[in-house]
Amino acid sequence: MSIELKHVAKTFGTRPLFHDLSFKVEQGELHALVGPSGEGKSTLLGLIAGLHAPDAGDVLINGECVNRLGPQRRKVGYVFQDYALFPHLSAFENVAYGLRASGVERRRVHEKSLHYLNLVNLNRERDKLPQELSGGQKQRVALARALATEPSILLLDEPLSHLDAEIREQLQFELKELQRKTGVTMLLVTHNMTEAVTLGRRVSFLRHGRIERTVSTNALV
Amino acid sequence: METLTAAYEKAPRRPGVLRDRLLRFDLLMALLTALFFSLILLVLLSLVGAASWREVIAHVGSSRGFDCILLSLKTSFAVVVLTLLLGFPAAYILALKQFRGKAFLDTLLDLPIIMPPLVTGLCLLLLLNQANPVGRLLQEWGVRLLFTPGGIILAQFFVAAPFFIKTVRESIAAIPSNLLAASATLNASDFYTFRRVVLPLCRKGACAGMAMTWARALGEFGATAMVAGSIPGRTETMTIAIYMEAMSGGLGNSISTALVLVLFSFTLLFVLKLQAGRQYEY
Ligand SMILES: Nc1ncnc2c1ncn2[C@@H]1O[C@H](COP(=O)(O)OP(=O)(O)OP(=O)(O)O)[C@@H](O)[C@H]1O
Ligand SMILES: [Mg+2]
Numbered sequence: 385m386s387i388e389l390k391h392v393a394k395t396f397g398t399r400p401l402f403h404d405l406s407f408k409v410e411q412g413e414l415h416a417l418v419g420p421s422g423e424g425k426s427t428l429l430g431l432i433a434g435l436h437a438p439d440a441g442d443v444l445i446n447g448e449c450v451n452r453l454g455p456q457r458r459k460v461g462y463v464f465q466d467y468a469l470f471p472h473l474s475a476f477e478n479v480a481y482g483l484r485a486s487g488v489e490r491r492r493v494h495e496k497s498l499h500y501l502n503l504v505n506l507n508r509e510r511d512k513l514p515q516e517l518s519g520g521q522k523q524r525v526a527l528a529r530a531l532a533t534e535p536s537i538l539l540l541d542e543p544l545s546h547l548d549a550e551i552r553e554q555l556q557f558e559l560k561e562l563q564r565k566t567g568v569t570m571l572l573v574t575h576n577m578t579e580a581v582t583l584g585r586r587v588s589f590l591r592h593g594r595i596e597r598t599v600s601t602n603a604l605v
Numbered sequence: 606m607e608t609l610t611a612a613y614e615k616a617p618r619r620p621g622v623l624r625d626r627l628l629r630f631d632l633l634m635a636l637l638t639a640l641f642f643s644l645i646l647l648v649l650l651s652l653v654g655a656a657s658w659r660e661v662i663a664h665v666g667s668s669r670g671f672d673c674i675l676l677s678l679k680t681s682f683a684v685v686v687l688t689l690l691l692g693f694p695a696a697y698i699l700a701l702k703q704f705r706g707k708a709f710l711d712t713l714l715d716l717p718i719i720m721p722p723l724v725t726g727l728c729l730l731l732l733l734n735q736a737n738p739v740g741r742l743l744q745e746w747g748v749r750l751l752f753t754p755g756g757i758i759l760a761q762f763f764v765a766a767p768f769f770i771k772t773v774r775e776s777i778a779a780i781p782s783n784l785l786a787a788s789a790t791l792n793a794s795d796f797y798t799f800r801r802v803v804l805p806l807c808r809k810g811a812c813a814g815m816a817m818t819w820a821r822a823l824g825e826f827g828a829t830a831m832v833a834g835s836i837p838g839r840t841e842t843m844t845i846a847i848y849m850e851a852m853s854g855g856l857g858n859s860i861s862t863a864l865v866l867v868l869f870s871f872t873l874l875f876v877l878k879l880q881a882g883r884q885y886e887y
Contacts, residue, residue, distance in 0.1 A: 435786045455789035462790040468783040471885035472805045481801070482791030515886060533791060 385446040385536045385569050386411045392441035402593045412567040416584030423590050425573045426465055429539045433460045461535035463543040467526040469514040475525045476510040482533035500528040519546045540572040656860045664861035677843040680757045681822035687762050688818050692769045700777035717767050726831025752834050760828035765821035769814035776810025781887045812881040820870045
């Protein structure tokens with residue numbers, strides 16, 4: 385599914401964040417978004433997921449305007465920058481949450497949750513509460529939780545920022561594989577240029593409230 | 606960066622002085638805390654000291670004593686059930702939704718708390734009276750609230766429910782909006798989110814609010830007296846009995862009832878505290 389923002393404006397309080405922002409992620413693309421801190425990368429993801437409403441302009445998913453659809457109906461997976469794990473649920477229950485909410489049958493919930501916990505190397509931590517996990521472990525739970533519902537669009541807000549090089553590379557590989565195999569559309573926010581270039585097929589630069597430019601990484605390599 | 610380094614080097618380093626100052630501060634705080642708690646204990650002890658246990662047991666066994674205790678327990682329990690039913694929706698809406706007139710509702714919620722219960726009782730009396738259309742309508746439907754246990758429940762509910770709503774609203778508002786957003790992106794309906802995220806995370810607040818509401822309903826006097834009077838065996842609650850007996854020379858019975866009331870409230874508070882569970886860090 386493709387994602388498109390058309391002439392979007394968004395203001396918090398009095399400070400305009402986006403004035404006339406247009407942006408497109410193609411169907412099945414892994415697109416990286418980079419930009420200075422505070423420029424509105426997370427807000428942009430929030431607009432796509434339906435957590436914020438644009439003041440003007442349209443958000444399109446698969447060519448259809450979703451301005452009026454709530455987050456539940458957009459079927460967009462989201463890894464939050466601050467993880468947003470449910471503090472009262474174990475790692476396993478966090479991952480299972482979306483599946484249970486979607487009414488998936490019990491046995492499947494169990495299987496899938498374990499599978500995705502395994503994918504992020506956390507099967508041993510499954511019964512721990514978020515407060516008993518390290519920063520990087522929390523981040524991996526957040527990733528597994530978003531993957532578990534197998535959405536056709538994934539928004540990743542610096543999903544690997546707190547991981548050491550080894551596991552980061554492993555998960556970068558997994559994300560790329562996942563993307564290649566399932567054709568899920570991914571929009572990945574990162575501070576890390578290397579990551580943007582190795583993962584993204586295209587990289588967009590957000591600055592001064594608009595997409596300054598978008599480059600194809602094929603051209604760079 | 607140079608300026609930072611300079612400032613850092615200029616800062617005085619006298620850890621000893623700082624430690625002494627901190628110690629003295631802690632001592633002062635501890636003393637004032639002790640003062641406060643001794644005051645509470647003194648007041649409680651005055652009641653316990655005045656009672657004889659044999660008298661208390663005899664009084665609880667007497668028909669008047671037993672009736673008023675039972676009535677208070679029944680009505681306050683009904684108030685708690687009603688509060689849970691209406692309080693959760695109110696707290697949820699006030700905590701999470703933005704709408705016009707919210708500030709007005711907020712103020713309205715404070716009203717029963719700041720209004721003297723006697724005045725609340727007077728208002729209810731006027732509302733339920735024949736002369737008022739609502740009162741007349743209720744009369745036609747055969748709902749009798751004046752001078753009945755139903756009236757007691759109404760009066761106690763009005764006075765006590767806002768405590769629950771305010772406490773629960775605070776704890777729902779404290780839930781980071783990201784958690785609710787995360788739930789929504791995970792396909793959860795609003796009801797599912799309420800059941801699996803909001804309710805568990807406001808459990809502590811709900812228990813505290815319930816304890817306060819229950820204790821407040823048990824202790825309600827002014828509004829109850831206005832609406833329901835004090836018919837022994839019918840509308841005489843514990844607090845009203847305490848007052849009536851004390852005024853008519855039965856100080857012993859008064860003390861016994863008071864002791865039961867305090868004991869019960871205390872137990873309630875304690876049990877609900879145990880039930881409250883942990884406070885999650887966000
Ligand atoms: N809910 C909100 N209310 C008010 N202001 C907000 C809100 N969310 C974001 N902002 C403001 O919008 C701006 C952009 O925030 P955003 O989180 O989107 O930046 P970012 O590009 O993700 O930064 P970072 O790289 O540090 O995560 C910031 O100045 C922030 O203060
Ligand atoms: Mg951000």
